Amino acid sequence: MTTQLSKLILLFISLVTTVTIPPFYQNVVAADLMIHNARIRATPPNAAVAAGYLTIQNMGSNTDRLIGISAPFAMKSEVHEMTMSGDVVQMRKINGGLNIPPNESLTLKPGDRHIMFTKLKEQLKHGEQRSVSLVFERHGEIVVSFKVEDIGRQPQHSESNDSQVEHPDH
Numbered sequence: 290m291t292t293q294l295s296k297l298i299l300l301f302i303s304l305v306t307t308v309t310i311p312p313f314y315q316n317v318v319a320a321d322l323m324i325h326n327a328r329i330r331a332t333p334p335n336a337a338v339a340a341g342y343l344t345i346q347n348m349g350s351n352t353d354r355l356i357g358i359s360a361p362f363a364m365k366s367e368v369h370e371m372t373m374s375g376d377v378v379q380m381r382k383i384n385g386g387l388n389i390p391p392n393e394s395l396t397l398k399p400g401d402r403h404i405m406f407t408k409l410k411e412q413l414k415h416g417e418q419r420s421v422s423l424v425f426e427r428h429g430e431i432v433v434s435f436k437v438e439d440i441g442r443q444p445q446h447s448e449s450n451d452s453q454v455e456h457p458d459h
């Protein structure tokens with residue numbers, strides 16, 4: 290009986306661990322948070338930076354806060370916002386994290402707030418999947434698979450003077 294039970298448990302474990310994860314745009318559900326459409330703009334060789342986008346939906350009843358991002362392929366990962374300075378679009382690091390109130394979602398998208406992966410260690414090619422770690426105040430760390438794809442170029446933007454981030458053309 291005990292042996293049969295342990296066989297059953299083993300079978301169950303192997304079933305659970307071999308479940309295939311859809312490769313593209315998988316929705317990651319971690320307790321109250323659902324993360325979808327996570328993607329990174331593919332880069333040319335030797336690019337210094339790459340932009341990432343996603344939607345984080347808060348299905349719970351408490352505000353959560355995205356407080357940290359890290360990726361093995363970049364030295365630094367941060368959230369940027371775009372601002373207009375005269376005719377020039379600039380981007381600036383957002384400090385202090387981003388709130389996601391209950392029943393609302395946070396969307397980072399081209400031409401708007403985005404994740405900026407800086408000091409890239411390698412090229413990010415169309416079709417790849419890259420793991421990125423998101424840290425939330427309430428939920429802690431969630432590792433999300435981002436799909437690398439050719440996304441139409443963003444309008445040119447330059448870096449604001451007060452920012453510490455290095456941003457060659459991209």
Ligand SMILES: [Cu+2]
Pocket residue numbers: 369380381403404405
């Ligand atoms: Cu940026």
